Amino acid sequence: MSTRIARTTLTALALACIATLGHAQQGKLKVGLMLPFSGTYAALGVAIENGFKLNVEEHGGKLGGREIEYIKVDDESDPAKATDNVNKLIKRDNVDVIVGTVHSGVAMAMAKAAKESGTVLIVPNAGADAVTGPMCAQNIFRSSFSNWQPAYAMGEVAAKQGKKTAMTLTWKYAAGDESVAGFKEGFEKGGGKVLKQLTVPFPNVEFQALLTEIAAAKPDAVYSFFAGGGAVKFVKDYAAAGLNKNIPLYGPGFLTDGTLDAQGDAAQGMLTTLHYADGLNTPRDNKFRTEYAKMFKLQPDVYAVQGYDAAQMLAIGLAATKGDITKKADFAAAIEKAKIDSPRGAFTIGKSHNPVQDIYLRKVDGKENKMVNIAVKGLADPARGCKM
Ligand code: PHB
Secondary structure, three states: OHHHHHHHHHHHHHHHHHHHHHHHHHOOEEEEEEEOOOOOOHHHHHHHHHHHHHHHHHOOOEEOOEEEEEEEEEOOOOHHHHHHHHHHHHHHOOOOEEEOOOOHHHHHHHHHHHHHHOOEEEEOOOOOHHHHOOOOOOOEEEOOOOOHHHHHHHHHHHHHOOOOEEEEEEEOOHHHHHHHHHHHHHHHHOOOEEEEEEEEOOOOOOOHHHHHHHHHHOOOEEEEEOOHHHHHHHHHHHHHOOHHHOOOEEEEHHHOOOOHHHHHHHHOOOEEEEOOOEOOOOHHHHHHHHHHHHHHOOOOOHHHHHHHHHHHHHHHHHHHOOOOOOOHHHHHHHHHOOEEOOOOOOEEEOOOOOEEEEEEEEEEEOOEEEEEEEEEEEEOOOOOOOOO
16 A cells, blocks of 8 residues: 555656656747847847847747747957857856857857857857867757858859969958968869968958058959958958959958948949859748848848758757757757758758858849859868867
8 A cells, every 4th residue: 555655656756757847848948149239240140130030930939849038148259258258148047059159269169168068059150160170069050151161162263263363361360261271272272372361350441551462462363251341341442442443352252241232332243152142033042031021121141041040950959859959969960960941042961060052153233142153062161170
């Protein structure tokens, strides 16, 4: 008799535990959005947040059956504040997943903290090669690109266009350095030569002395990495100096994405490479663009797509784990075998957790980065140093 009572009590206890666990899993999923909401990359942070939220709204405010609670941090694109900022989300707010960020230097600090704590991190922009290279981990994913990807493609395109010499001009930090390295690899493989690598500190926009140096050296082409507010100023300064008439300015598509309203005539005709373009005219992209414009009264750009796809990847992992993000092996396995139905075109996630994707050649025409062709099909980052 007493054993029966004990058993009944135990069963009741076990059921209560299961109920509590189940309840916890059905509670809100805390998403830490760590993005720049001020500074030269502010518009990029907003587009990523918008894209993410659009996808969540398309699923009735839920991902993988769980309602979403957002906790936002403005990282100011400042690597010096990055560790403190990400630890606020991990330790103070106890978030289930972190989505961020734009700036490669900040993203590397986030990847380190995510690796140490085991918190799932989805990077919706920053291309830092290391994040899906030496720092790669089961719980770290990227919905965007590696700095190497669009840069390598642009190097190949420039060489194919018969350019023999190039100078580079970028911000001096991981994204600029790695973008130049990727361009140089593609360009020199195709027979070109990078003559000189010029830089300005991030986020400075004083280009005059360096533009004068380029005008005197007369390379066949210039390759630059800038984005956001800095890209607007640079493309305008390049044209105002008259350089665009004789020396084509190439770059990864960040140079002209989300910036054409402000760049106006200065950007017309520019060729860039990126994993997204305007005028793809696929049913998937058209639907995304219509919904985005309806919800935000804005045209989407590559950053909006990357935010949208970060939510799609999260949903895939959550669906496979019935909303339990702590089941990290199952969460990762689901994303690794998924085909992600992106507005950019379907892509897969490689072993290092970086997208394997088509890189488009685009040409600025009015307010659009119109697709010219696919520069490189299914380009995978080499993931140098990733052991997983
Ligand atoms: C980066 O820091 O990795 C970065 C920032 C802005 C972009 C692209 C890459 O548009």
